[in-house]
Amino acid sequence: MKRKRFEKVIEAAFLVFASVSVLSVIFISVFIVAEGLPLFKFVGFFDFLLSSDWKPTAENPSFGILAFIVGSFWVTLGALIMAVPVGLAVGIFMAEMSTPKSARIIRSGVELLAGIPSVIYGLFGFFFIAPIIRGLFGSPTGLGILTAAIVLAIMILPTIINITETSLRAVPHELKEGALALGATHWQTIVHTLVPAARSGIIAGVVLGIGRAVGETMAVLMVAGNSPIMPKGPLSHVRTLTMNIVTDLKYAGVGSLHETSLFTTGIVLFIFILVTSVTVQVYLKRSIEKEA
Amino acid sequence: MIISEHTKKTKRQEKIAKGFIWSFVVLTIVILAWIVLYVLFRGFYFRNEVSYDVTNIKEQQIVLNEEIEPVVFIVHPKVRVKDLTSEDLSTIFTKKRKEKWGPYTRQDLRVETFILQGGTDFTDSVIDFLEGPEQEINKYATTVPDIDSMLKKVASTRGAIGFVPASALENTDFKVKIAPIRRISAVVHPSVKEIVNNIQMQELSTDELERIYRGEIKNWKEVGGIDLPVKPVLPPDDVPYSVIKSNLLPEGEFGPEVVHADSFDDFCSVMKETPGAVGLCFYTDVLEKGEELSIEEIGRVESGMNLTIHYLIEAPARSGAWGGISTIIINTFFLIIFTLIFSTPIGVLGAIYLVEYAKQGRMVKILRLGTETLAGIPSIVFGLFGSIFFVNMLGLGIGFISATLTVTMMILPTIIRTTEEALKSVPDSFREGSLALGATKLQTIRRVVIPAASPGILTGIILAVGRTVGETAVLIYTLGSNYELVRGPSSSARVLSLHLYNMFAEAISFDRTFATGAILIFIVLLVNYSTTRMIGRMNKMAGN
Numbered sequence: 142m143k144r145k146r147f148e149k150v151i152e153a154a155f156l157v158f159a160s161v162s163v164l165s166v167i168f169i170s171v172f173i174v175a176e177g178l179p180l181f182k183f184v185g186f187f188d189f190l191l192s193s194d195w196k197p198t199a200e201n202p203s204f205g206i207l208a209f210i211v212g213s214f215w216v217t218l219g220a221l222i223m224a225v226p227v228g229l230a231v232g233i234f235m236a237e238m239s240t241p242k243s244a245r246i247i248r249s250g251v252e253l254l255a256g257i258p259s260v261i262y263g264l265f266g267f268f269f270i271a272p273i274i275r276g277l278f279g280s281p282t283g284l285g286i287l288t289a290a291i292v293l294a295i296m297i298l299p300t301i302i303n304i305t306e307t308s309l310r311a312v313p314h315e316l317k318e319g320a321l322a323l324g325a326t327h328w329q330t331i332v333h334t335l336v337p338a339a340r341s342g343i344i345a346g347v348v349l350g351i352g353r354a355v356g357e358t359m360a361v362l363m364v365a366g367n368s369p370i371m372p373k374g375p376l377s378h379v380r381t382l383t384m385n386i387v388t389d390l391k392y393a394g395v396g397s398l399h400e401t402s403l404f405t406t407g408i409v410l411f412i413f414i415l416v417t418s419v420t421v422q423v424y425l426k427r428s429i430e431k432e433a
Numbered sequence: 434m435i436i437s438e439h440t441k442k443t444k445r446q447e448k449i450a451k452g453f454i455w456s457f458v459v460l461t462i463v464i465l466a467w468i469v470l471y472v473l474f475r476g477f478y479f480r481n482e483v484s485y486d487v488t489n490i491k492e493q494q495i496v497l498n499e500e501i502e503p504v505v506f507i508v509h510p511k512v513r514v515k516d517l518t519s520e521d522l523s524t525i526f527t528k529k530r531k532e533k534w535g536p537y538t539r540q541d542l543r544v545e546t547f548i549l550q551g552g553t554d555f556t557d558s559v560i561d562f563l564e565g566p567e568q569e570i571n572k573y574a575t576t577v578p579d580i581d582s583m584l585k586k587v588a589s590t591r592g593a594i595g596f597v598p599a600s601a602l603e604n605t606d607f608k609v610k611i612a613p614i615r616r617i618s619a620v621v622h623p624s625v626k627e628i629v630n631n632i633q634m635q636e637l638s639t640d641e642l643e644r645i646y647r648g649e650i651k652n653w654k655e656v657g658g659i660d661l662p663v664k665p666v667l668p669p670d671d672v673p674y675s676v677i678k679s680n681l682l683p684e685g686e687f688g689p690e691v692v693h694a695d696s697f698d699d700f701c702s703v704m705k706e707t708p709g710a711v712g713l714c715f716y717t718d719v720l721e722k723g724e725e726l727s728i729e730e731i732g733r734v735e736s737g738m739n740l741t742i743h744y745l746i747e748a749p750a751r752s753g754a755w756g757g758i759s760t761i762i763i764n765t766f767f768l769i770i771f772t773l774i775f776s777t778p779i780g781v782l783g784a785i786y787l788v789e790y791a792k793q794g795r796m797v798k799i800l801r802l803g804t805e806t807l808a809g810i811p812s813i814v815f816g817l818f819g820s821i822f823f824v825n826m827l828g829l830g831i832g833f834i835s836a837t838l839t840v841t842m843m844i845l846p847t848i849i850r851t852t853e854e855a856l857k858s859v860p861d862s863f864r865e866g867s868l869a870l871g872a873t874k875l876q877t878i879r880r881v882v883i884p885a886a887s888p889g890i891l892t893g894i895i896l897a898v899g900r901t902v903g904e905t906a907v908l909i910y911t912l913g914s915n916y917e918l919v920r921g922p923s924s925s926a927r928v929l930s931l932h933l934y935n936m937f938a939e940a941i942s943f944d945r946t947f948a949t950g951a952i953l954i955f956i957v958l959l960v961n962y963s964t965t966r967m968i969g970r971m972n973k974m975a976g977n
Contacts, residue, residue, distance in 0.1 A: 148875050155786035158779045162849060163803030165842045169810065169818050176821060230457035238454065247458065249965050254465050256896075256957045258903030260933050261950050265468050268475070268943070295464055302461075328447040349809075356811025358906035359934060383813045383906070390817070390910055395825065407817050411810070418809045422802060 173411055177404030180204065184398075189405065195369045197389060197399040204402040206409065208371045212286070212379040215372060216361060217354040219290025224297050225347060229336075231298075232305025232343075237331055248306075255299035263363030266292035271364060280376040284366040287375045292360050297350035304349065308342020308428055309335055341428035345421045352417035356410065358383040382410045469954055476951020479944040480736035487518045487716050488731045489639040490680045491613035494599040497562055499672045501555045502598040504562075507584070507609040509593040513538045513743070519562075519616035519716050525594060526563045528573045533755070534592060540743075541750035546574040547586050547595035559596055562717070584609060617677055618716045620726035624661060624708040625653055634658030636730040645711060646681060648688015653709065666692045666712035668700045677713045701726070740948040749916045753932060754941045758949060760918040765902060765928040767919055768837065768912075772901050773894065775841040780848030780897075781890060787849070788856040789878055808846035812907040815843050820910035834922040836912035843907060844897040851896060855889020856882060858971070888971040892964050899960035902953065905930040929953055 180189065184204050192205025231251070235244045267284070270291050275283030312335050320330040336343070366378025367388060380388070386403050393399040494503035506522065508514055514537055517525070521537055526546050534542040548570060549556045560570055577583045580601045587593040588607040602611070619642060625634050634653055637645075644650045646665050653661045665688070668674035674697065678685075692707075694700035697718075704712045704726055711729065719726050747757030783800075791797045819839030820831075829835045859882050867877040883890070913925030914935055927935065933949040936942060 144873060148873055151875055152786070152790050155782050155790055159783035159786035159791070159800055160803075161779050161783060162807045162845050163800055165845070166803045166806045166810070169814070169842075172818055172822060173814065227457045227461060230454040231461050234454050234458045238451070247462070249961065250462055250465050252964070253469070253957065253961045254461075256899050256903070256961055257468065258905065258930050258953055258957065260903075260905050260930050260937075261468070261472055261953055264933070264937065264946065264950050265471060267937070269471060295468070298461065326443060326447055328450055329443070332450075352809050356809070356813070358811060358813040359930075363934075363937065383811055386813050386817060387906055387909065390820065404817065404821075407814050411814060414809050414811060414814075415806065418802075418806045421809075422805060 170411065170415075173404055173407045177401060177406075177408040180398065180401045180405040184402070189402075190409075193371045195385075197393070197402060202398065204398075204405075206382065206385065206406055208369060209380055209382045209385045209406070210409070212365075212372055213355050213381040213383075215286050215375075216289045216293060216365065216379060216381055217351055219286060219375070220293035220297055220354045221347065221351065223291065223294035224301055224350060227294075228298050228301030228346070228350070229305055229343070231302045232309060232346075233331060233336070235302070235306045236309035237327075237335065251299045251302050254295070255303075259296065259357060259360040260363070262292050262296055263360040266360065266364035274376070278376055282366065282378075284364055284378060285376045286365070286372055286379045289361045289365040289379065289381075290375075292364050293354045293357060296357060296360060297353050300350045300353055301346045304346025305339070305343050308339040308346070311342065311428070312338045339428070341424045345424035345428065348417050348420045348424065352414055352421070355381075355413055355417075356383060358387050362387060382406055386410075469958075472947060472950045472954050475944075475947040476740050476949075476954070477738065478736065479739040479947075480734060481944070482732050483735055484636045484730040484732045485518060485615070486520065486618055486719075486728050486730065487615045488617050488619055488642060488681075488713070489615065489733045490617045490677075491516050491615055492676065492680065493611055493613050495562075495614055495616070496673045496676050497558045501558050502600060504555070504559050504596050505599050505602055506594065506596050506612045506614060507587050507602070508595075508612050509587055509589075509591055510608050510610045511591060512542065512594070512610065512612075513540060514610070514612050516613040516615055519614060522614060523563055526570050526574065533750075535751060535755035539755050540592075541748065541756040542592040545590050545593045546570070547577055547583055547590075547593060548574040549580070549583060549596070550576055550578050555598060616716050617680070617713055618719050619729040619731055620704060620712050620714060620719060621729045622664075622704060622708050622710040623727055625658060625711070625729070626727060627659060629659040632657075632659050634729070636732040638732050642711075642731065643682065646687055646691060648690055651690075661709040663690075664692065664707045664710040665690065666694060666700060666703050666707070666710050668712065668714050669694050669696050671696075674700075674714070677715075681713065739944050740951050744945075744948055745952075748918075749932075752939060752941050753916060753936050753945060758929070758932060758952070761916060761927050761929055761932045761949075762952070764919050764926045767833070768840070768926075768928050769898055769901050771833070771837045772840045772844065773897065775837060776844050776848055776897060777894060779841075780845050780893070781852050783845075784849045784852035784856060785878060785883075788853055789874070789882065804846045804849050807842070808850070810843075812843060812904055815839050816907040816910050819907065824911060830923045830925075831911060831913040832921075832923040832925050833912065833919050836908055836926075839907055839911050840901055840904060843904065844900050847897045847900055848893045851893025852886070852890050855886035855893070855971070858889065859885045888967045892967040892971070895960055895964050895967065899957060902928075902956050902960075903930055905934050909934075929956075 189204055189206060191207055192203065193208035194203040194205040195208065196203045235247055266288055271283030271288050274280060274288050316334050316338055317330055320334040361381055362384050365381065365384065367380050367384055368378035369380050372379045386406055389399065389403055393403060494505050496503045512534055517537060525544055532544050534540045534544055548560065551557060564570055577586055580597050583595050583597055584601065584605055584607040587595045587609050619637060635657060637656060641650065641656045645663055650656060651663055653659055653663055668677055692703060694703055700712060700714065701722060704710050714726065719728055744757040746759050748760050749758055750756040787797060787800060819835055823829045823835035823838050824831050863881050863885055864877055867881045908928065908931050912928065912931060914927055914931065915925040916927045916932065919926040929949055929952060933946055933953065936946045936949065
């Protein structure tokens with residue numbers, strides 16, 4: 142009897158530990174929202190989102206983050222354009238075309254790519270990619286949207302590769318065998334049967350990649366140029382939402398409207414991440430259901 | 434026939450498609466290898482082009498005038514000095530600006546200067562050589578009575594520098610290092626530095642200088658200057674100027690156009706009157722006759738090992754510009770340990786609940802969604818949260834404990850997810866067998882499930898270590914930037930990634946930034962290797 146009660150207590154304790162992450166999420170969300178929302182008492186909602194005038198320390202301060210939203214958008218889009226084809230190709234290769242041994246080698250390579258700290262990517266981007274961009278296109282510093290997009294593309298590659306491979310492997314064998322039996326070539330099977338069947342998983346991977354790209358801070362901070370202006374082209378210096386927080390938190394006064402506005406920037410970022418997270422869950426669930 | 438045409442076309446398309454896939458795979462591997470090798474290479478090897486007011490000619494023994502013996506500057510063997518310019522030497526002895534070896538050797542080491550008792554011709558000449566116009570040595574230097582005690586002092590005092598006559602080093606048991614001195618400057622006629630058509634002579638390399646004197650370079654435009662004939666001039670043959678000649682081209686293979694001056698005054702007047710002239714003299718001469726002789730900067734390539742053992746074991750100074758990163762490595766280690774102390778129990782026990790206890794339903798779904806969302810939150814948002822909540826509201830301050838708690842939240846999902854996978858991979862038969870033997874659920878989990886899942890759990894912990902080491906954004910506003918050893922829970926500190934970023938952002942030293950990066954890459958490789966080994970072991974266990 143005593144033993145049983147003990148086990149019950151332990152189970153309850155485990156439940157507490159299991160809820161730490163959920164509680165953390167709730168706590169962080171509530172906190173960021175509570176710290177950030179008061180901004181709208183002083184700054185209009187649309188003035189905040191749809192103006193690109195960021196002068197937080199001016200006498201007549203204005204807090205417009207449109208330029209940063211646009212910056213995040215372009216950088217992420219650029220990264221996706223480069224990373225999705227490559228990621229898909231490598232995923233397909235690992236799941237369908239390679240021997241188990243070479244797949245294993247590539248997998249540990251991809252894991253290494255995922256494990257490299259973002260400051261290293263930033264360093265590499267600044268000292269290796271930026272000079273190339275400067276040489277090729279003649280921009281003054283070589284920093285900007287294009288460089289940041291290339292660095293981000295490399296960084297989100299592992300996410301896309303991993304999920305593509307996993308979801309391709311999860312496609313039931315009958316589908317592949319059926320297609321081959323109907324006379325389709327291996328390639329036709331991949332393109333017309335396997336990839337469509339694994340679509341939900343692949344989309345989940347891409348969305349996860351978007352989440353990573355939008356949330357990445359240090360690497361873009363080092364290679365994007367960090368000018369709080371509306372970007373004008375692929376070589377233009379850019380500041381993203383994350384960069385805005387990390388740059389301005391340094392000199393925002395404690396309790397000032399400036400600091401509050403950074404939390405509001407955090408809310409925008411947070412909502413975006415929440416949306417991607419839910420989307421990923423939905424698509425992954427769909428792909429699991431399909432499997433079943 | 435039509436069918437076979439069609440088949441051919443399909444086959445061709447397939448080949449092209451697979452070719453694309455192959456090239457993308459190769460591209461990925463190449464990018465990965467390139468990033469790793471690039472950072473490692475620049476971390477280990479540095480190569481910089483630096484320009485100086487003096488040439489690269491090094492003198493071990495310095496002839497000051499005819500009356501005295503050549504002088505040798507000696508340093509304590511631990512001073513990692515390769516060579517010093519006469520200007521450095523003057524700065525060091527008069528302590529005009531710095532009192533540390535940092536600017537010359539990157540060591541955080543006090544300079545201790547020693548001079549010989551005055552009154553002799555030798556000492557007076559050397560002091561005369563060392564002192565700039567208005568400086569004074571005696572104020573800072575320790576005076577030693579004779580040559581023997583000079584050798585003894587320099588050999589036994591850390592950071593010591595002194596001087597002795599050349600003959601004193603011939604058979605001495607004291608371990609001292611000779612610091613070669615560079616004191617010869619190249620000077621040019623002002624016409625060489627004129628700007629014509631947007632072209633201006635920038636700097637010469639040592640090699641170009643030699644070729645000018647050999648007569649191989651006849652016009653300034655060959656070395657990036659304006660269209661003007663080169664007129665090399667050599668200083669007179671008497672002491673001390675004769676050493677310039679013998680040091681520049683020991684074989685004496687001077688070109689026919691080289692003008693040999695009869696006296697130093699002659700040298701100065703030739704330099705003054707000949708457009709396109711280049712000459713060699715001592716840096717101190719230029720200081721004295723500044724208007725007549727304008728210095729041509731000499732570029733040299735400095736290269737060598739970047740990530741040395743010294744860098745690993747010395748404590749940093751001046752924001753990391755001097756010294757090493759020993760304290761930062763230790764701080765990183767502490768951060769890892771304390772984060773794991775908090776996050777491992779929470780993560781592992783939470784995962785046990787999710788897999789072993791929870792009824793698969795709405796509850797688990799919510800918990801899992803929470804974990805996934807937590808994993809997706811950008812690290813800067815954690816940083817924002819930590820900097821307000823832990824640092825300000827709980828009053829923990831920017832420091833170690835705030836950073837530990839914030840990072841703990843951040844790496845929880847990594848541990849939970851891997852532990853979950855590991856627990857799920859333990860076959861149900863294990864559990865059933867244990868329960869059938871009369872063990873309670875808790876006993877089963879403790880004695881059967883966790884041991885079986887331990888490689889997987891360990892993998893999660895190692896991955897969490899990898900994440901902790903790589904995180905930067907979350908730490909900027911929670912851990913601060915003090916590069917000393919962490920002293921207590923609220924002591925601000927720096928870890929490797931943060932140090933890397935700070936050195937990059939403050940442009941302290943790119944060589945040192947890469948050296949720190951190389952260490953990070955090493956840690957990542959180590960993490961990667963051990964997880965691969967762990968997973969391999971896990972698969973083997975599952976296979977048995």
